[in-house]
Amino acid sequence: MDYRSVLTTCTYCGCGCGLCLQVLDGTIIGTLPSKTSPVNEGKLCVKGWYIHEFVQHPNRLSKPLLRHDGSLREISWSSALDHAAAQLKKIKETHGPDSIAFLSSAKCTNEENYIVQKFARATIGTNNVDHCARL
Ligand code: SF4
Numbered sequence: 001m002d003y004r005s006v007l008t009t010c011t012y013c014g015c016g017c018g019l020c021l022q023v024l025d026g027t028i029i030g031t032l033p034s035k036t037s038p039v040n041e042g043k044l045c046v047k048g049w050y051i052h053e054f055v056q057h058p059n060r061l062s063k064p065l066l067r068h069d070g071s072l073r074e075i076s077w078s079s080a081l082d083h084a085a086a087q088l089k090k091i092k093e094t095h096g097p098d099s100i101a102f103l104s105s106a107k108c109t110n111e112e113n114y115i116v117q118k119f120a121r122a123t124i125g126t127n128n129v130d131h132c133a134r135l
Contacts, residue, residue: 001025007034010048011107013133015039017048021055028052092124101128 004023009016018037022030031052035042054060064080065072075083091100102124104116117129 005032010044010051012047012051013106014110017044019044019048019051021052028055088124097125098128100124100126101130102126104129104131106131106133 002023002025005020006023007018007020010019017040018034019040020032020034021028022032029052031044031049033040033042033044033048040048064075064077066075066080066083088100100120102116102120104113108116113131120126120129
């Protein structure tokens with residue numbers, strides 16, 4: 001039996017609480033708060049206590065899917081990016097940049113969220129940017 005406690009940071013919100021994932025034989029089985037984290041000092045909110053449940057959930061999206069004739073089929077990352085770029089270009093040319101909106105995520109880093117808003121404003125030309133923490 002291989003048991004490990006892996007110190008990491010909660011990804012649910014910008015507070016960045018420290019926590020320890022309990023890993024048994026390569027499977028995450030639980031979460032404990034980090035007592036040494038200056039952010040949460042041994043406490044977690046209810047989302048943090050159950051963060052281990054989504055990581056290995058079988059329904060979690062891990063590969064790009066493209067809807068075709070009403071059903072989803074797996075495609076490569078490069079095909080997904082090509083498809084998204086072509087569709088964004090087509091929508092922008094047909095309906096204008098403000099017909100596109102970007103919704104970012106609290107699960108991204110600050111740097112990733114910065115890139116999303118920069119891409120929206122500088123590349124697409126819209127200020128339609130929002131974030132899941134406001135929903
Ligand atoms: S434990 Fe709760 S408060 Fe702390 S980072 Fe996670 S979601 Fe935010």
